Amino acid sequence: MKKEEQLKLENQICFPIYSVSRLITRAYKPHLDKLGLTYPQYLVLLVLWEENGLSVNKIGRKLLLNTNTLSPLIKRMEKNELLTRTRSKDDERTVLVDLTEKGINLKEKAASIPQELLNTLLNEDVEPSDVILLKKTLDSWINILAEDPESPADK
Amino acid sequence: MKKEEQLKLENQICFPIYSVSRLITRAYKPHLDKLGLTYPQYLVLLVLWEENGLSVNKIGRKLLLNTNTLSPLIKRMEKNELLTRTRSKDDERTVLVDLTEKGINLKEKAASIPQELLNTLLNEDVEPSDVILLKKTLDSWINILAEDPESPADK
DNA sequence: TATATTTGCATCGCACACGATTTAATCGTG
DNA sequence: CACGATTAAATCGTGTGCGATGCAAATATA
Numbered sequence: 349m350k351k352e353e354q355l356k357l358e359n360q361i362c363f364p365i366y367s368v369s370r371l372i373t374r375a376y377k378p379h380l381d382k383l384g385l386t387y388p389q390y391l392v393l394l395v396l397w398e399e400n401g402l403s404v405n406k407i408g409r410k411l412l413l414n415t416n417t418l419s420p421l422i423k424r425m426e427k428n429e430l431l432t433r434t435r436s437k438d439d440e441r442t443v444l445v446d447l448t449e450k451g452i453n454l455k456e457k458a459a460s461i462p463q464e465l466l467n468t469l470l471n472e473d474v475e476p477s478d479v480i481l482l483k484k485t486l487d488s489w490i491n492i493l494a495e496d497p498e499s500p501a502d503k
Numbered sequence: 504m505k506k507e508e509q510l511k512l513e514n515q516i517c518f519p520i521y522s523v524s525r526l527i528t529r530a531y532k533p534h535l536d537k538l539g540l541t542y543p544q545y546l547v548l549l550v551l552w553e554e555n556g557l558s559v560n561k562i563g564r565k566l567l568l569n570t571n572t573l574s575p576l577i578k579r580m581e582k583n584e585l586l587t588r589t590r591s592k593d594d595e596r597t598v599l600v601d602l603t604e605k606g607i608n609l610k611e612k613a614a615s616i617p618q619e620l621l622n623t624l625l626n627e628d629v630e631p632s633d634v635i636l637l638k639k640t641l642d643s644w645i646n647i648l649a650e651d652p653e654s655p656a657d658k
Numbered sequence: 659t660a661t662a663t664t665t666g667c668a669t670c671g672c673a674c675a676c677g678a679t680t681t682a683a684t685c686g687t688g
Numbered sequence: 689c690a691c692g693a694t695t696a697a698a699t700c701g702t703g704t705g706c707g708a709t710g711c712a713a714a715t716a717t718a
Contacts, residue, residue, distance in 0.1 A: 354614060355552055355610065357565065361617070361620075361621070361638050362531065365527060366524050366542075366546075367645055367649070368520055368645060368648065369521050369523075370524075370567070371644070371645065371648035373521070374648070374675095375648055376517065388704065389703095391512075391521075394512045397510055398510075398511055403666080403667095404666075405667080410512065411518075411522075413705080414706065414707095415668070416668075416708090417705050417706065419667060420668085420669090423668095439665095439666080439714070442667085443667065462510070462516070463509065474647070478640050481636070482637065483516050483519055485633050485636075486520060488629065492623065492624060492627045492629070493527065493529070494526055529705095529706085542674090543673085544673095558697095560696060568674095568676095569676065570697050571675080571697090572675050572676070575673085575674085575698085575699090576673080579673080595683055595684085596695065596697070597683095598697065
């Protein structure tokens with residue numbers, strides 16, 4: 349590609365990823381609003397619905413988010429009575445996060461949300477195979493980009 | 504897919520997009536720090552390097568960002584002397600954004616940044632065809648998700 | 659066992675995103 | 689021309705993201 353072309357917006361790979369990410373959050377919003385959730389809060393619930401009682405650290409490792417993002421976010425969720433925060437008896441540094449009845453019950457109401465987005469796409473002639481391939485590609489990029497920057501021999 | 508499976512984090516398409524978007528921003532950061540730019544500011548420059556003197560509105564339409572995000576962002580860039588803001592004489596409501604010498608000159612220094620990310624991926628055996636396909640898919644999703652929600656006959 | 663290091667979480671400051679609202683300029687219609 | 693509707697920016701409030709820093713508990717090491 350010519351040097352002049354490289355900086356055109358339409359030739360950037362970063363921009364469509366950034367935009368689609370925001371557009372998906374936007375598409376989810378009306379559904380999440382009904383449940384009183386934000387998108388990152390919904391992600392925390394996804395994690396806890398799979399395995400309840402995780403530490404802040406473990407939630408962060410699954411979502412690739414640090415505690416400086418998660419701590420206040422989880423506190424807001426506690427205020428909304430979606431979960432409880434308890435210091436672990438084994439290790440006083442660790443905060444264990446447990447869903448409340450209310451948090452558990454949201455699962456049923458949230459179940460249809462991912463399908464809604466998928467339907468929007470499929471209705472516009474997006475091929476299911478495209479979705480699968482996209483996810484596969486992105487997952488491999490996560491593995492590359494989320495690598496612990498300490499581990500490789502960085503000169 | 505079984506209902507139980509649908510809400511597993513690993514089966515979400517939204518999560519990898521959200522994560523990769525953040526990881527790319529993170530990967531760009533050290534390069535952009537050298538230029539004193541944030542990632543959204545870099546996007547504004549990409550637009551203006553292609554066509555200088557656009558209105559806030561037009562920049563927003565290209566980046567899919569509203570003025571409530573762009574106005575303060577552009578003001579910060581003005582403070583950093585990357586651009587100037589002038590009310591249009593034709594239409595006093597419109598603010599025209601023009602790059603300064605400093606803003607124009609950053610283009611050369613920024614030219615290598617997208618290639619850096621690409622190289623990181625290619626070094627990890629990502630196929631160039633995957634990148635192209637990914638972009639193509641995401642672009643089509645943008646067209647679907649960014650549609651003006653007023654235009655369709657929404658009952 | 660005393661001390662240095664590491665770890666888990668929290669706090670602070672800054673910069674987005676974005677819904678909702680405000681203000682001022684322009685446009686459309688009669 | 690009058691005046692309501694529309695449009696372009698800006699402002700406000702809330703909620704992320706994240707680098708930097710702080711702090712206390714746990715662990716490693718002398």
